[in-house]
Amino acid sequence: MPELLAGPIPVERLLAEAARPECGAVVLFLGTTRDRHEGRRVTRLHYEAYRPMALEALGRIERETGERFAVASCRIVHRLGEVPPAEASVAVVVAAPHRDAAFEASRWAMDEVKRAAPIWKKELYDDGSGGWVEGAELK
Amino acid sequence: MPELLAGPIPVERLLAEAARPECGAVVLFLGTTRDRHEGRRVTRLHYEAYRPMALEALGRIERETGERFAVASCRIVHRLGEVPPAEASVAVVVAAPHRDAAFEASRWAMDEVKRAAPIWKKELYDDGSGGWVEGAELK
């Protein structure tokens, strides 16, 4: 089950929940906030979501990851609200018997999160202005 | 700098050390102990290393990962001694500006660890016997 939460992503809990004795590989992807974008200084990011639809989209991605790849589990957690530089805005955790599937599944799931979840990111700059990040049109 | 250590891998510390404001992606790979191998029940793994040469090999892999891929950092930590099922025996942490490079670098580094580091794994079975895992001949 995916989660949308305010505040830091509980990475250690996610890893503990992903660990299972029939798996030899866990891949954790963290998307973290960069402090520069196209030459401007980013002081923080603001995320918002259409929550019920985002949870459904992330849940669909979790399930589809399990169907497309030989993995035992896929969990996606996205942070909302303000995220300072170097902190994680999204975590994807995949556990799999073998590492190739874990890497491929994690990458695919992350691409899908960016493509298909109704979540938006605004960059806030050091001059007080802000800009929504150019994204992907939902289909 | 790589580490060889007894006891659980301090994943949270490694992630905190990897986080940096110019990076948008962190990929953590954990190799975990499986409880079955070719139909036998594995109760734990035993790892040993030729420590100075293993640290040199892992350090070389960390550096070469940074040269081959557009990543900001690569850290490798391998646990030695006994490792129970579902616990991590190895961690590779890569931070990069963009996620594709982070995934590719992590995967390459992990393949290299298995191929080139003088570290050995013995499976201990529930009947009290054990077996060294067939590995890669060093070149």
Next chain:
Amino acid sequence: MNVRILFFAQARERAGRANAELSLPEGSRLEDALAALARDYPALDPLWPHLAVAVDGRIARPGTQLAEGSELALLPPVSGG
């Protein structure tokens, strides 16, 4: 009938609000609601070509039939992650 409108991200900022109620004749379709919104919120004009619209949590086509209490969401291009 009344439907609920949710504005997100740029749509929220351009509309100046996060949500609204819209009264429509019985039998209205999504395209009727969108025409009303285009009239009421001219600041949304540059966004329309890029907006997806969901009805009750699913991306919907303009011919979609609305019902009392339907939830319409205006969804700019997404940028999660």
Next chain:
Amino acid sequence: MNVRILFFAQARERAGRANAELSLPEGSRLEDALAALARDYPALDPLWPHLAVAVDGRIARPGTQLAEGSELALLPPVSGG
């Protein structure tokens, strides 16, 4: 001269020990040390085709010149990770 031998993994188990000292004539090469080890530890026989050997932490060829205090390591196929 004396060199130090380190046995790892299967080599350690077959040799029945983790390390040993070996006395060799001055000017000995790695191949001379390996011949002595093959004599002293027949249980290593099935392993030799698969062993790599390091001298002072680097994989070495049989012609490598040894020195007083050299550290030789017998390295079975590796299986870290």
